[in-house]
Amino acid sequence: MSRSIDIKLRVNGENVSATVPARLNLVDFLREELCLTGSHVGCEHGVCGACTLTVDGDTVRGCLMLAAQANGKEITTIEGLADSGQSTALQAAFTKRNALQCGFCTPGMLASALGYVNAGGAADRDAIRQHISGNYCRCTGYQSIVDAICDVIEETRT
Template identity: 75%
Template sequence: MTQTQSIQLTVNGEPVNASVPVRMNLVDFLRQELGLTGSHVGCEHGVCGACTIEVDGAPIRGCLMLAVQANGATVTTVEGLADTDRADALKAAFRDRNALQCGFCTPGMLTSALSYVESGGPADRTAIREHISGNYCRCTGYQAIVDAICDVIGKEAKS
């Protein structure tokens, strides 16, 4: 149970070398070992989406991946998104629409929304609702989140 293994990965652009318990999941590693507490733990069984992060460019559940599985991977958390301008338009739209209340789902929701926008998803409310249906939000009722994503896609289409 306490067996450890060395891993090397890139987290938010920085190289990380660590020895981790083999049973530790990725989000616990990020939160507890690297202090990246922006990724949240809501269910620990891959349903709520609060721990959604980017691994090698794809959104994944940080609670369903072991830290050792991230050996060699490139990981981006919400802190990493904050350090670049990739998600600036989405963050502004989330703020302007009040597409977050308590903020606990927000880092994961933002990551899911970003994957939709960056993959060229259309400003189609049904399609957006489908896309973010892996992310629970208990506060907003989702409408403002859909509005925010539509706003960003609409602005990109215009520019």
């Protein structure tokens, strides 16, 4: 239980070395050890999507991966997406459409949306609704989020 593991990884473009408890999950490591509190913890079992982030370019649940498994990986959190400009268009569209209220689901929602947009997803409302169904939002009616994602796809492909 108390076994520790040495890891080296890149987080938002910076090299990180740490010794972590074997049982520590990735999102807790990012939040507690690196103070990257933009990734949120909603359910701790991969259902709500609030901890969604990017690992080697793949969209991943930060609560379903151990910090130890991130050894050698490239992690991008919401802070990294924002600072690098990758999520600028989505941020603008979410703001314009009021596609967030309390903002707790928002970093994960944005990461999922970015995965959809970057994969060449269509501005198809049903497909977008399917794609973001792994991200719970308890405040909006989801409609404004779908609108915002459609806006970004339509703006970047015209």
